[in-house]
Amino acid sequence: MIYFDNSATTKPRSQVVHEVTECMEKCFGNPSSAHRLGMDAEKKLKMARERVARLINAKPGELVFTSGGSEANNMAILGAIDKGQHLITSRIEHPSVLRLFEKLEKDGFPVTYLDVDRSGLVNLEQLAAAIQENTRLVSVMHVNNEIGTIQPVPKIIQLVREKNRKAKVHVDGVQALGKVAVDVKKLDVDLMSLSAHKIHGPKGVGALYVKNGFNLKPLMIGGGQEADLRSGTENLPGISGFGVAAELLGEDLEAKLAHVKALKLYFITMLQALDGVLINSPADDVHADAILNVSFEDVKGEVLLRALEDYEIYVSTGSACSARKAAHRNYVLPAIGLKERHIEGAIRFSFSHLNKLDEVEKAMAALYKILPVLRRVKK
Amino acid sequence: MKCMLIKYASEITLKGLNRRSFEDALVRNVRSSIGGHAVIKRESGRLFVNDYSDEMVEKAAKVFGVISVTVAEIVEKDIEMIGRAAVEQLKSQTGHKTFKVETKRGDKRFPLGSMEVSAKVGGVILRELPELKVDVHKPEIVVNVEIREQAYVFTGERKGVGGMPYKSSGKGILLLSGGIDSPVAGFTMAKRGLELISVYYHSHPYTSERAKEKVVELAKILTQYTGFMRLYVVPFTEIQMAIIENCREDELTIIMRRFMMKVAEVIAEKEGAMCLVTGESLGQVASQTLESIFVTNSELAMPVFRPLIGMDKIDIIDISRRIGTYDTSILPYEDCCTVFVPKHPKTRPRLSEIKRSEEVLPAEQLIRNAVLGAEILNFKL
The missing domain is CATH 3.40.50.620 (HUPs)
Known part of the structure; x- marks a missing residue:
């Protein structure tokens, strides 16, 4: 099996699986319980918090564990704003941000959507012009999930600080973790969302970084867990697994990033030998190396995906033609100006440091066999 | 004692010499649909099953060829007994003000005609449940009485899917x-x-x-x-x-x-x-x-x-x-x-x-x- 769909989710490391299992079997106490089992659980929780915090250079107390990236995004945005305040985001955010802003707009919040250029980068001039006295929150994703664009987060934050001291910046860091170096202190960001299952951790767990001193409103009211920001008994096996995944990722992170860069470069070199191929996420400074979005002309992405499946190669499409639901329609590729023929044939290969160079070769060999066959069926 | 009473399409009973094979198919399909080991008896266009439940009624109603399914009370062929069974059934289904009794007399040796049975059973009901009235044109509930080897009393039928028994036509x-x-x-x-x-x-x-x-x-x-x-x-x-x-x-x-x-x-x-x-x-x-x-x-x-x-x-x-x-x-x-x-x-x-x-x-x-x-x-x- 060749798994090139690491931006959808990643395979949990065996150490993670072990940690989750052990937590369920041996450390099942409620961290809030007064007895020793509860204390053991609380210790696990503390350790996980320290591990995840270390990965992004945060203080442990600045992390709130959530059910995942979507919850962290919702929590950050809804918890930071008040009626009538102006909000800014981009057109290529994850649905858990973009659709939330669309809803808020319907509820009466003024929202500015920043356009992106051919690389997927937000327009900084447009941002500068959009920031008003009433602007409360700017939310942008660090790394885009479809094409891997790395937004100039430091510049964005600097710009926001210059224009409006009261405005806060939320960064959806779900796709950034493990793909670029993330340092919340260097970035000086106010809020950042994270997810465990994108870094070989378990599903159903994520975190929101909340800068020390930020007065965020909770979405979930109850027993007061997570410093009263996220009530509900903690998902300890998940959180603990997240901690292990974070710790593992942090080991030799630079070497891992370099390996992924090599994978992408190799893949692109080989792809250039093919006809009718358009690289939507080139190997440059503004695209994360872990994501390689490619348009294959005269082929339907969905069909190519299924043909690759026959070779046990797993990828994603840029645009699923069967996806009629608004939540599934692709808006990222049109936003960077891609034409229909390149949208329908778009495939996203997304790598992890666990992928190997020979997997790229095997994928290329499969593409060499598949593409001519599929292209026999001209539209 | 109760049983499940299944009526099937009259078309099946009109099949002349082939009727038997159609009925066999129907019985087979009903049996495999309701499952279990119930005894299914056939008598002049009806199937009588010595077992019943709401679920079985639903299942039987989906068997092709079935036009209705009901749970009937089996009583002796005696007006007083039939009347009492009818009263019990009416009591369990409140909210009706008018009723009517409809009788089918399969047993032609039974001394009373169907109209007479209906009238007499109606009399028992009126005596026991004086708040009810008879309405022969638009009754809110119909009490069915069938006189066969025994008498069957039922109210309300689950409509069946109809058609012909599955696998009876190639x-x-x-x-x-x-x-x-x-x-x-x-x-x-x-x-x-x-x-x-x-x-x-x-x-x-x-x-x-x-x-x-x-x-x-x-x-x-x-x-x-x-x-x-x-x-x-x-x-x-x-x-x-x-x-x-x-x-x-x-x-x-x-x-x-x-x-x-x-x-x-x-x-x-x-x-x-x-x-x-x-x-x-x-x-x-x-x-x-x-x-x-x-x-x-x-x-x-x-x-x-x-x-x-x-x-x-x-x-x-x-x-x-x-x-x-x-x-x-x-x-x-x-x-x-x-x-x-x-x-x-x-x-x-x-x-x-x-x-x-x-x-x-x-x-x-x-x-x-x-x-x-x-x-x-x-x-x-």
Whole structure:
């Protein structure tokens, strides 16, 4: 099996699986319980918090564990704003941000959507012009999930600080973790969302970084867990697994990033030998190396995906033609100006440091066999 | 003592010398539907089952040939006993102000006529439940009394699906797509007693695994009525590729459909079936114009049943909702990849032209490969 769909989710490391299992079997106490089992659980929780915090250079107390990236995004945005305040985001955010802003707009919040250029980068001039006295929150994703664009987060934050001291910046860091170096202190960001299952951790767990001193409103009211920001008994096996995944990722992170860069470069070199191929996420400074979005002309992405499946190669499409639901329609590729023929044939290969160079070769060999066959069926 | 009383279509009782085989099929189907080891007795157009539950009533009502199911109280053939049973049943169903007693007298030796029985039982009811009134024209509830070997008393019947016993009229091949029409066509023919085997054409990698799962789901829904369903998943990519590469674009669909029919006919022969069943409705799409159907139909030895041919889409949708296939049929996987749909398909193809276009194709080999490559799935209720 060749798994090139690491931006959808990643395979949990065996150490993670072990940690989750052990937590369920041996450390099942409620961290809030007064007895020793509860204390053991609380210790696990503390350790996980320290591990995840270390990965992004945060203080442990600045992390709130959530059910995942979507919850962290919702929590950050809804918890930071008040009626009538102006909000800014981009057109290529994850649905858990973009659709939330669309809803808020319907509820009466003024929202500015920043356009992106051919690389997927937000327009900084447009941002500068959009920031008003009433602007409360700017939310942008660090790394885009479809094409891997790395937004100039430091510049964005600097710009926001210059224009409006009261405005806060939320960064959806779900796709950034493990793909670029993330340092919340260097970035000086106010809020950042994270997810465990994108870094070989378990599903159903994520975190929101909340800068020390930020007065965020909770979405979930109850027993007061997570410093009263996220009530509900903690998902300890998940959180603990997240901690292990974070710790593992942090080991030799630079070497891992370099390996992924090599994978992408190799893949692109080989792809250039093919006809009718358009690289939507080139190997440059503004695209994360872990994501390689490619348009294959005269082929339907969905069909190519299924043909690759026959070779046990797993990828994603840029645009699923069967996806009629608004939540599934692709808006990222049109936003960077891609034409229909390149949208329908778009495939996203997304790598992890666990992928190997020979997997790229095997994928290329499969593409060499598949593409001519599929292209026999001209539209 | 109670029993489940099943009425079946009078059409079955009119079958003369063949009546017995139809009834046998019905009893067999009822038994496999309700399960268990209940004793099923037949008597003049009725089945009496010595076991009952709400679930069994629901199941029996879905058996083709059944027109109604009810739970009846069995009592001695004595007016007072019948009356008391009727009173008990009326008491358990409150909220009625008017009633009527209807009697069928199967036992002609019983001294009272049916009108007399109704009147006397009505008298008992009025005596015991004085708040009720008789209304022979528009009663809110009907008390049924049947006088046979014993007397049966029941109120309220669950309407059955009707039709003829499944498997009482031979075997056919249903061309099952993931759409709305073909499951309805299958249901309609199964209801006339035709045993079905389904065929689905799968074009990997052009159609998704989810499209296939959807057809599997539809086949399973049909087993609620048929008890069992065999599904052939026929690999169709090779045929489609051959057509695409060798024939004109606007003839693609019609030639494809001719192949579908031929493949289905080969499977029919293999399965001992004698007809094909499709969900075509006249003029619904380009491949369903009269000219197209003429061309699709022309070289087949078997009759093709198209039970929806004269129906409007809206009526087909109604049936599909009623039989429970609609929600599955409208899942969006089916036509997700339109690679094989020409932009302007021929609506008036001519047989001679189509046959000439087809000549270049190794038809026999293509059909054989498709049939041999089929995956056979069996589903039981």
